[in-house]
Amino acid sequence: MPPKRVIGIDAGGTKLLGGVVDEHLVVHHRVHRRWRGADRAETLRIVVDAVEEIRAAAPDALGVGFGIPSLVDSQRGTSVASVHLPLDDVPFRDLMAERLGLPVWLDNDVNAAVLAEHRHGAARGTSHAVMFALGTGIGGGLVLDGRLYRGATGAAGELGHTVVDIHGPRCPCGGCGCLEVLASGTAIGIAGTEAARAAPRSVLGQRLEADGAVGGSFVTELAHAGDELALEAVAEVGRRLGAGLVSILNILDPEVAVIGGGAVAAGDLLLGPAREVLVAQGLGPPRMRVVPAHFGDESGMLGAALLALDGSA
């Protein structure tokens, strides 16, 4: 009997990643979409179109799991609010089920990602795990006492909005000094830009002069190549992430913090300084591991597929 297959869709803030996923977590027929600036109707159309493309290649798919960057009411299957996509107050599950004619499951994107990492990835075998997805912003997810933790209204796990600098810059969320503005991929770009301004003759400075901006991925590449200024910019962001990890350790006492999202491309250049702050400043003996996501940028898609595999079991 061929393995059971479903479609997993990770609808991130700037891009969609989808694929057919079988019960052994093997992925086929990946599709990618970008949707910067799309309105609600266009966003939903892109999602439907992506699923239809995958389904054409895998007509046996039993259903679709979605991870979306929203506050999700998982009981009702609605997207309650999203700072990244125009999906406030959308009955996403029912709407997709109707348009696609397939069973649909829905959760927050990083809830899906931590589910995949907990069950089969970097947090496997633990009962208490947290996940940070460092990208344009910072998403989060929690597994506590072996289960996805959602809080009283389903809004728990917004680890990007842990306040680490009460006097820090404003966050788009309305807070001050949230991790999201200080330790995301975007923040690596900002730290690199500040370094570039201070040293106009440096490689970073020349890039800023030429392009008018320095992005997080360029700073990361340069750091991997050994550039001192870029290394320090990445390390500074890592130390801020470390302060957030100290809070999470002291509040939740998890076994592992899994770091995913695009910014984890910086690897130990980012995670090393974060771990140093955690060990120096966290309460009690060093014990919480800080590790990159096992599934890289596919944790969310695989977790979304797990929602559908579980649901159609």
Add this chain to the structure above:
Amino acid sequence: MPPKRVIGIDAGGTKLLGGVVDEHLVVHHRVHRRWRGADRAETLRIVVDAVEEIRAAAPDALGVGFGIPSLVDSQRGTSVASVHLPLDDVPFRDLMAERLGLPVWLDNDVNAAVLAEHRHGAARGTSHAVMFALGTGIGGGLVLDGRLYRGATGAAGELGHTVVDIHGPRCPCGGCGCLEVLASGTAIGIAGTEAARAAPRSVLGQRLEADGAVGGSFVTELAHAGDELALEAVAEVGRRLGAGLVSILNILDPEVAVIGGGAVAAGDLLLGPAREVLVAQGLGPPRMRVVPAHFGDESGMLGAALLALDGSA
């Protein structure tokens, strides 16, 4: 049949409060002890002496529950480490059971307090509640999905060591800018002292000149009497507490934050500014209530008694 009775002991950082507690939570024969500076042997002797005094008045007590300001291994009944009392690595439960000849139950002091507030007090009827005990330091406790949450090693709920100012003052724990140094009762005294130095002719300034120090309870009294400088000192500490509440809301999405400990004597002068920051900066619609402890400074003692009442049921 007379109600079942146990002894509850809240062994705090600077003082012990104990009493006989019946199954209706009525308290008799309260005892108080202070133990600033006592070594381990003396601390344990004070505890035993307090229990014996209560027991003389209530020989029917079925057992003793203790809340202690330590990282507690609740399985083994040991005090693993404490920053407030000389109780590192003490087999507290077995030691007390042997000296007292009574069954003994043990937990962290604020775990005990949140248990009492959740079951019978300010967090009654909720499934997700947090508690901050604002005193010399800040203790914390969590009820998640209806149960006391301990984390992977029993160290969860150290809400006083949530980092809110990455550039802030050192905390005795080794961290930087923890809530404990910025929003405890001690912090109210420090904020008042700073205000006193800046305005030597003020009431605060004159008290500083006369006594060489300004304590948190004096600043709080003065604020209740309407003194502008004292009001602002308490409000500033309240706003810092508010930043910590923003993190807790965004991470855990609880229904209620219960604020206990001596510093809650400031009431809405402290909690008002904290709530304002929470509402302005927390994610999503306002929903987490911030309320004073229903049992005042007796939550810990009552929770300790509940451990014993549950255990001897």
